[in-house]
Amino acid sequence: MGPQSLRGVQLAVRAAAGASVSFAIAELLKLDHPIIAFTAAVIVTDLKPAQTRELGVRRLGATLVGGLTGAVLGMAIRPTAWGIGLSVLVAILISHVLRAREGAKVAGYICGLIVLDHSTEPWKEALARTIETGLGVFVAWVISYVPKLIPIEEPTEEAKATDGSDAAQQALTPKPPTT
DSSP states (O other), X not given: OOHHHHHHHHHHXXXXXXXXXXXXXXXXXXXXXXXXXXXXXXXXXXXXXXXXXXXXXXXHHHHHHHHHHHHXXXXXXXXXXXXXXXXXXXXXXXXXXXXOGGGHHHHHHHXXXXXXXXXXXXXXXXXXXXXXXXXXXXXXXXXXXXXXXXXOOOOOHHHHHOOHHHHHHHHHSOOOOOO
């Protein structure tokens, strides 16, 4: 098994652990939508703790934008196909205005969920989605600090510069005899 395969296996194990743990905690806490917690954990999981932190912060920011937008629009828009589409559009546009493009689709998704729910308490729904997302992100952050099961050496700069075609060319090039 090569380094890329090992990375894939380790990422899968971490994402699965994050999904399971965050879902179990969300159910234990009787949160409304444990799927939001486990989705957040899977989406922000990375082998590098710094990358997991960065993805988590983006996810939380997008959830806040989507939650706030959904709470405001949820009081004014009915949960029809057009209303949900409009709410997604508005949340994504607000994300772009705030220069939070990386999380724009997540903001739209969260906003659409809140409008779809059509709760009499949209602010409570926004807070609940933020708590569920925060739980998933927190679990992913904790798991990112667990040492890797099998250390994988990062490729050197020289190896990164050499792609498969260079290796094939080197294999076909005769080597001088050694004495």
